[in-house]
Amino acid sequence: MTVSSASTTxxxxxxxxxxxxxxxAMLKAVGYHSVDSLVDTAVPKVIRQETxxxxxxxxxxxxxxxxxxxxxxRNKTAVQLIGQGxxxxxxxxxxxxxxxxxxxxxxxxTPYQPEISQGRLEALLNFQTMVQDLVxxxxxxxxxxxxxxxxxxxVLLMRRANKTKPAAExxxxxxxxxxPQTIAIVKGRAExxxxxxxxxxxxxxxxxxxxxxxxxxxxxVSGRVFNQVDAIAAAKxxxxxxxxxxxxxxxxxxxxxxxxxxxxAVGSAxxxxxxxxxxxxxxxxxxxxxxxERLLPxxxxxxxxxxxxxxxYRLALQTREQHIRREKATSNICTAQALLAIVASxxxxxxxxxxxxxxxxxxxxxxxxxxxxxxxxxxxxLNRSFFDTLTVRVPGRAAGIIADAEAQGINFRSIDxxxxxxxxxETTTTDIVARVAGIFGATVKEAEGFALEAAVERSSDYLQHxxxxxxxxxxxxxxxxRKLSDRDLALDRTMxxxxxCTMKLNATAEMEAISWPEFASIHPFAPDSQTEGWRxxxxxxxxxxxxxxxxxQVSIQPNAGSQxxxxxxxxxxxxxxxxxxxxxxxxxxxxxxHGTNAASAVLAGMKVVVVATAADGTIDHADLTAKIExxxxxxxxxxITYPSTHGVYDGDxxxxxxxxxxxxxxxxxxxxxxxxxxxxxxxxxxxxxVSHLNLHKTFCIPHGGGGPGVGPVAAxxxxxPFMPGDATTWKAGSGATDVPISASRFGSAGVLPISWAYxxxxxxxxxxxxxxxxxxxxxxxxARLNEYFPVLYTGEGGLVAHECILxxxxxxxxxxVTAEDVAKRLIDFGFHAPTLAFPVAGTLMVEPTESxxxxxxxxxxxxxxxxxxxxxxxxxxxxxVAESPLRRAPHTAAAVVSSDxxxxxxxxxxxxxxxxxxxxxxxxxxxxxxxxxxxNLVCSCPPLSEFEN
Numbered sequence: 001m002t003v004s005s006a007s008t009t010x011x012x013x014x015x016x017x018x019x020x021x022x023x024x025a026m027l028k029a030v031g032y033h034s035v036d037s038l039v040d041t042a043v044p045k046v047i048r049q050e051t052x053x054x055x056x057x058x059x060x061x062x063x064x065x066x067x068x069x070x071x072x073x074r075n076k077t078a079v080q081l082i083g084q085g086x087x088x089x090x091x092x093x094x095x096x097x098x099x100x101x102x103x104x105x106x107x108x109x110t111p112y113q114p115e116i117s118q119g120r121l122e123a124l125l126n127f128q129t130m131v132q133d134l135v136x137x138x139x140x141x142x143x144x145x146x147x148x149x150x151x152x153x154x155v156l157l158m159r160r161a162n163k164t165k166p167a168a169e170x171x172x173x174x175x176x177x178x179x180p181q182t183i184a185i186v187k188g189r190a191e192x193x194x195x196x197x198x199x200x201x202x203x204x205x206x207x208x209x210x211x212x213x214x215x216x217x218x219x220x221v222s223g224r225v226f227n228q229v230d231a232i233a234a235a236k237x238x239x240x241x242x243x244x245x246x247x248x249x250x251x252x253x254x255x256x257x258x259x260x261x262x263x264x265a266v267g268s269a270x271x272x273x274x275x276x277x278x279x280x281x282x283x284x285x286x287x288x289x290x291x292x293e294r295l296l297p298x299x300x301x302x303x304x305x306x307x308x309x310x311x312x313y314r315l316a317l318q319t320r321e322q323h324i325r326r327e328k329a330t331s332n333i334c335t336a337q338a339l340l341a342i343v344a345s346x347x348x349x350x351x352x353x354x355x356x357x358x359x360x361x362x363x364x365x366x367x368x369x370x371x372x373x374x375x376x377x378x379x380x381x382l383n384r385s386f387f388d389t390l391t392v393r394v395p396g397r398a399a400g401i402i403a404d405a406e407a408q409g410i411n412f413r414s415i416d417x418x419x420x421x422x423x424x425x426e427t428t429t430t431d432i433v434a435r436v437a438g439i440f441g442a443t444v445k446e447a448e449g450f451a452l453e454a455a456v457e458r459s460s461d462y463l464q465h466x467x468x469x470x471x472x473x474x475x476x477x478x479x480x481x482r483k484l485s486d487r488d489l490a491l492d493r494t495m496x497x498x499x500x501c502t503m504k505l506n507a508t509a510e511m512e513a514i515s516w517p518e519f520a521s522i523h524p525f526a527p528d529s530q531t532e533g534w535r536x537x538x539x540x541x542x543x544x545x546x547x548x549x550x551x552x553q554v555s556i557q558p559n560a561g562s563q564x565x566x567x568x569x570x571x572x573x574x575x576x577x578x579x580x581x582x583x584x585x586x587x588x589x590x591x592x593x594h595g596t597n598a599a600s601a602v603l604a605g606m607k608v609v610v611v612a613t614a615a616d617g618t619i620d621h622a623d624l625t626a627k628i629e630x631x632x633x634x635x636x637x638x639x640i641t642y643p644s645t646h647g648v649y650d651g652d653x654x655x656x657x658x659x660x661x662x663x664x665x666x667x668x669x670x671x672x673x674x675x676x677x678x679x680x681x682x683x684x685x686x687x688x689x690v691s692h693l694n695l696h697k698t699f700c701i702p703h704g705g706g707g708p709g710v711g712p713v714a715a716x717x718x719x720x721p722f723m724p725g726d727a728t729t730w731k732a733g734s735g736a737t738d739v740p741i742s743a744s745r746f747g748s749a750g751v752l753p754i755s756w757a758y759x760x761x762x763x764x765x766x767x768x769x770x771x772x773x774x775x776x777x778x779x780x781x782x783a784r785l786n787e788y789f790p791v792l793y794t795g796e797g798g799l800v801a802h803e804c805i806l807x808x809x810x811x812x813x814x815x816x817v818t819a820e821d822v823a824k825r826l827i828d829f830g831f832h833a834p835t836l837a838f839p840v841a842g843t844l845m846v847e848p849t850e851s852x853x854x855x856x857x858x859x860x861x862x863x864x865x866x867x868x869x870x871x872x873x874x875x876x877x878x879x880x881v882a883e884s885p886l887r888r889a890p891h892t893a894a895a896v897v898s899s900d901x902x903x904x905x906x907x908x909x910x911x912x913x914x915x916x917x918x919x920x921x922x923x924x925x926x927x928x929x930x931x932x933x934x935x936n937l938v939c940s941c942p943p944l945s946e947f948e949n
Contacts, residue, residue, distance in 0.1 A: 004097075011766035012062060015507055015773045016853035026780040026854065030799075030867050035772050039680065041776060042799040046778040047686040053679050054547055058763030061509040061519035063138040067760070068753060072518035074533030079410040079432055080276065080523040083389050083423025084221060085147055085179045085743070087271040088521065090426055094474050095273060095346045096515060098338075098481045099752075106339055107491035107506055110706040113823065113888050114314035115306075116924045119484030120705040121313035125301045126339060126467055127269070127345035129160070129940040131285045133268075133462040134251045135265035136258025139939055140287035141298040143341040143707075144333065145559050147268040147728065148185040148743035150177070151215060152285035153297045153331055154264045155186055157288075158213030158241040159195065160330065161263075161295055165238030170210030171583040177220025178245065180728055181680045181743045185216075187732035192570060192605040197732070202231045206238060213241040219250055222382070222421070223389030226454040248285075249426075250387040252353075252360040255458050263289050271425065273347030274340050277517070277750025278534050279524030279743070280559055281708035283341035293937065297331030299706065300337075303942050304933025306926040307888070308895065314928050317936060326608075332562045332599035335696070339349075339704030346481065349471050353463035363388045366424045366433050368447035373433075377442035382419075385453050389423040391415065394440070405439050408667040411526055420764075465941045480497045487924045489663065489832050495856045495919075497781075499647065499803040499835040499845025500594070502675045502697035504852075505741060510700055514750055524744035525728065538746055541756045548759075548767070549671070549691060550682025551714035556695075557724040557740070558733040558745040561605055561672065564692025564711025565639075567724050567741045569604035571690055571715055572637045572666045574722035574737045582613060584664065587637040590619050592645040592839045594670060606636055617646035617793035619656060632663045641670040642683060643801035645839040645849075646793040647778070649676075657687025666690065671714075674698040675849070676775065676802035679768025683714075689874070690715040699755035706843050710748050710755070713741075773850035774802040777857060781848055784861045788868040792843060803847035805840060806864075812842055815874045816881035819844050822867055827865035827890035829914045830921045859914070866913055879904040885913070 012018050017026065023035065059067070080088045091100065099105045111117030111124075124142040149152035155172050162168050172190070174183055176199055176603060183199060183714035190197045200207045203226050214235045219225045232242045232421040238804075243264040244257035249271050257265040270282035288296055294317060302316030309419030348356065356548040367388050371381045380393040394401055395418045402420060405412050410432075413421030422436060434444050463469070471477040490496075496503035513519055524530060542554040558564035569587070576584040587601040591613045598608045609627055612620040619640075628635060638660045643649045650656075657667045664747045675698045677683065683691050695701045695710040715723060725738025726745045746752075762770065782804040789806035808819045819842055836847040848857050867886070874881050881887055883904040895901075896911040903910060912920065 009058060009766070011058065011769060014507065014762065014766070014772055014851055016851050016856070017773055022854040023776070026688040029783045030776070030779045031783070035776055038779065039772050039775055039798065041797040042779070042795060042801065043649055043680050043918060044898045045444055046651065046654050047434065047681040049550070049680065049682050049685060053764030053767060055762065055764035057546055058766050060761045060786050061761065064760050064796040065378060065509065068513045068757065071533040071537050072513065072516050073519045073535065075522055076530040077237060077517055077521050078406070078526065078530060080526070081422050081424065081436070082411050082413045082523050082525050083421060083862070084413055085181070085268060086276055086279070086523055086525070087423065087425040088276060088427045089271045089273055091273045091275060091343070092347065092350050093475055095343055095350060097924050098478060099343055099346060101483070101511065101515060103492040103506070104344065104426065104485040104488070104490055105703040106704045107302070108705040109496055109501065109503055109703050109832060110490055111315060114274040114312065114825065114928050115925055116489040116827055116832060118313055118924045119487035120338065120342060122484055123342040124343050125313055125939070125941055126349060127341045128301055129465060130345055130348045131248070133942055134248050134256060135246055135287045136256030136460065137265055137287040137289055138291045139290070140285055141296050141300050143269070143336045143338065144284035144286055144298050145337060145563065146280055146743045147245060147266065147284050148182040149563070150266040150286055151182045152189045152242065153242040153333070154286060155213060155215065155264045156189070156294050156552065157292065157297065160241060162223070162239070162241050164239035166210045166441070167212050170212040170240070171198050172212055173207060173214045174199050175216045175220065176201045177222055177224055178215055178217045181223050182245065184727040184730045184732070184740050185743065188730070191732060192603065194605065206234050211235065211238050211240040213243060214376050215243045215245060216243065216797065218244050218246045218254065219387045219389060220943050222391045223386040223423070224383045224387045225254060225387055225452060225456055227453065229260050236261065249356065249360050249363070251458070252357045252366060252462070253452065253458055254387065254456050257314065258289070259460065263292065269341060269344035272344035274343055275520035275750065276523050277520055277748070277928070278522045280529070280748035281337050281340050281554060281750055283337035283344055295330055296447045297333050299336050299378060300939055302933045303938040304929050306928050308926050310925055311942060312925040312928045314930055314933055316933055316939060318395065326595050326598035329595070329599040332566060332596050332603050333560070334562045335560045335709040336594045336707040339708060340704035342705065348463060349468055350477055350482070351473065352468050356463070363424055363428065363567055364446055365425060366428050368450045369444060370422065370424070370433050370436060371450045372448050373437040373442045373445045374440055376445045377440060379440050379442060384450060385456070386450070387452070387724065388425065389421060392420045392422060393418055394420060406527065408435060408439065410439070411438065411523060430673050465779065467941055474805060478736070485518040489830070494830050494832060495848070495852050495860055496586055496832040497834045497846045497848050497860060498722050498832070499805070499847045500645065500672055501835065502564055502847060502849055503703065504700065506700050506702040506754070506847035507761070509761065510754045513757070519547055519753060520750060521821060522747070534749060537756055538749065538752060541752055541759070544759045545693065545712060548678055548682070549693070549714045550684030551691070552684070552717040553720045553723060554712050554714045554753060555723045555748040556710060556712040557742050558692065558711040558713055559742045560709040561692055561711035563602060563741050564713045565596055565600035565605055565670070566942065567713040568690040568692050568715065569600055569606065569637070570739050571713070571722035572668065573604055573606070574703070574739070575666065575719055576636060578737065583634050584636040586634045587636055588624070588627055588660070589638060592617070593639060593641055594645060594672060594741065597639045597670060601639065617648055618650045620792065621652070624656065624659065628659055628663045635660070635663050635665040637668050639668040639670060641673060643673050643676050645806055647800050647845065648793050648795040649801050651796065653901065654687055672697065673802065678771045679764065680771055684716060690719055695755045700758040701751050701754045708748050708751050710751060770850045777848040777850060777852065778802045778804055781846055781857065781861060785864055788865055792840060803845055806844045806846060807842070809842040811871055815871055815884050817871045817874055817884070818842070821886040821889065824927055825870070825889040826863060827888045827923050831860060831863060876888060885910050890923045890926060892924065892926050895926060
């Protein structure tokens with residue numbers, strides 16, 4: 001690895017340890033004379049790629065931004081009236097600049113350490129409260145991935161929750177007016193899990209047969225709004241549960257699903273200030289009635305108290321997490337769309353209930369005006385009661401109407417040769433209404449008729465909590481946003497050394513393009529002639545990822561790592577079925593694997609068989625051989641993570657792959673740890689048949705407090721026919737093998753310019769150097785800390801990969817100090833904790849990444865050494881563990897300045913254990929009582945008086 005003498009390239013700014021003196025110091029600690037010699041020892045020769053990455057030479061930031069401008073220029077913005085679940089919206093500038101484009105918000109990690117996540121947790125609790133109020137149900141999550149997959153999650157929830165016989169095993173019925181992409185996603189999931197789905201017009205009654213659950217859309221894709229009380233009551237009389245997919249903006253005017261008797265409400269929060277983004281990322285939501293909260297997928301923010309009795313937020317009911325429940329998980333969802341949920345929640349805070357209702361009334365009035373104008377011109381509007389969408393009958397003229405509209409910069413929805421759909425939105429003006437009417441040869445008339453039926457009009461209040469009625473001026477909102485971000489620790493303030501999560505630099509230049517209108521304001525179903533720039537960028541990124549991974553094809557459609565896993569496993573399933581091997585349904589999964597692996601396998605219709613782990617952390621070959629032999633006729637695949645979840649390059653990976661292939665199975669390589677492979681080894685070349693990647697890890701898309709994520713799936717040529725297809729065209733039962741995974745063809749396309757820019761800025765050499773630097777950093781941490789906290793697993797030469805597991809179990813047994821105590825004490829040093837208790841309970845997994853500089857890495861190491869000294873104080877009896885600064889951590893400012901300090905250690909030791917006092921971060925709350933929060937579940941905004949006390 002060549003180290004630059006001056007910072008002249010992007011790689012020099014991305015890689016933190018570029019000074020030769022720093023590299024030499026780290027190598028000395030590890031015991032190697034060069035980075036290459038360390039890499040040659042750590043990475044098994046049997047997997048090393050033979051040639052350098054064949055990628056375009058690295059570009060400068062100026063060149064990359066110029067190329068992005070060129071690509072953006074190939075897209076055509078238009079007045080987007082296509083609808084079908086996606087609407088243009090205005091992102092208030094104060095929210096765009098201070099949340100969507102602010103590293104204080106977009107570089108934050110999932111709030112698993114709640115004491116340093118109080119700001120984003122409050123924003124997410126606002127999101128839950130907003131949803132609960134609007135849909136009329138008491139419990140909402142925060143959040144899901146897109147509307148179509150949220151409906152699929154609701155269908156699976158109904159199937160788990162319904163204990164009524166014979167409805168429990170009955171079919172799921174979708175209303176004919178449910179979004180087409182949603183129907184495709186649900187049917188795709190149903191094929192794998194083996195249950196029946198029927199589509200019917202539920203306004204005309206329920207079909208015959210046993211019914212497990214029904215799904216209604218309000219308003220429907222046609223725009224139809226009808227009173228669903230009778231349909232819901234009829235379903236319940238038949239023992240079925242009821243889900244309503246509802247538009248949040250429409251619910252300011254329409255009776256909410258909960259008040260009509262629904263059990264579940266789902267939908268998208270996209271039109272609450274989130275750009276179209278060519279299909280995503282957008283926060284979906286799910287809300288449920290009482291009694292279903294423990295089956296709710298995704299994350300749920302709850303309210304508990306800290307050790308001083310102060311109300312505090314946390315993620316509630318974490319036993320639902322797939323990392324713990326594995327194949328018994330209620331869902332394979334790992335990430336969320338936290339950043340977009342926060343944007344949507346702040347949109348509601350910004351507008352308040354009156355502002356949201358005013359927007360909805362304006363949209364509805366424009367739709368009524370257009371309908372009246374068309375009707376006066378003799379043009380048939382098929383739906384008489386609607387909120388924002390018209391279905392217009394123009395016999396034989398639909399194609400011409402759509403072409404005329406496009407020529408005027410307006411997009412309509414093509415339904416069939418005789419029918420056009422028009423969906424108005426927040427950005428629709430009176431001028432646009434007049435232009436649309438003119439396309440049909442009509443002139444604008446007053447909005448007479450076409451009013452919502454009285455039976456569907458909302459009468460209940462919503463968003464009455466002060467948070468939605470206080471921040472009316474931009475000054476107030478700006479300060480509220482800043483107050484919340486100041487409560488958090490994100491990557492803009494400190495290293496986040498999370499093993500397996502790769503929290504590294506999200507460069508500003510990479511982020512620059514995502515909010516450009518030419519990328520952000522494009523509808524996912526816009527004509528291809530308007531999206532040439534998007535599709536060129538996506539094709540280029542897929543090609544680069546294909547080269548990097550060594551596979552033959554990549555699809556970027558999956559909008560999270562969990563969805564990439566499912567896509568890869570469905571591809572394997574489809575491949576076996578195409579060969580007549582339907583019986584191959586067993587998925588082997590090592591005991592150390594990511595929890596989502598097992599959950600995804602179950603969703604793909606597979607049976608999980610766990611393979612034991614050997615004492616050195618590798619796969620137990622005797623057990624693997626026995627499991628292969630026992631299942632050789634039904635073996636579908638094995639899922640392995642490489643480097644392993646234990647942070648080690650297993651030298652036997654080719655042997656494992658060969659053994660599974662010999663038995664007729666496929667090899668799924670989980671790409672969560674690709675940060676340790678790029679430029680050095682390619683999973684598609686050392687035995688993998690399919691992998692998912694995490695663009696929000698290895699390829700720099702920021703975590704955003706728990707999402708957005710993108711989880712592309714990469715596969716060898718024999719699996720290519722089974723890669724994800726287009727949900728708007730895929731038909732269940734047609735023999736089509738390309739089962740869609742996400743609602744839009746390109747998933748969360750809106751954040752792809754980030755990874756595209758990263759690859760172009762680094763080039764093949766820069767990407768390879770980044771991997772080597774990540775290995776050096778991890779081994780440096782392991783070498784420096786091993787005498788204080790033994791490194792649990794190592795590979796060749798006693799080396800680790802890009803992360804290391806620090807084993808605290810012996811210290812815990814001797815002193816009572818736990819890994820959680822260490823995690824909380826690190827907050828006092830201004831650090832986010834490493835990964836806690838995964839993949840081995842009682843340990844911490846550390847990943848420094850390549851973008852941290854030596855000074856920050858050393859600061860972390862010194863913090864850990866200081867903590868070890870405090871553990872020794874406990875061991876020596878200086879104070880009991882319960883009274884130690886470890887167990888009492890983290891220390892708030894209020895605790896430190898309290899006049900009744902009675903702790904067994906000095907204030908200074910508690911509050912200022914490190915050397916950096918000037919930039920001290922104080923957490924807003926002390927250690928939170930998680931169990932109490934689960935026993936007394938509160939998951940909406942509590943009265944402000946609780947916090948004022």
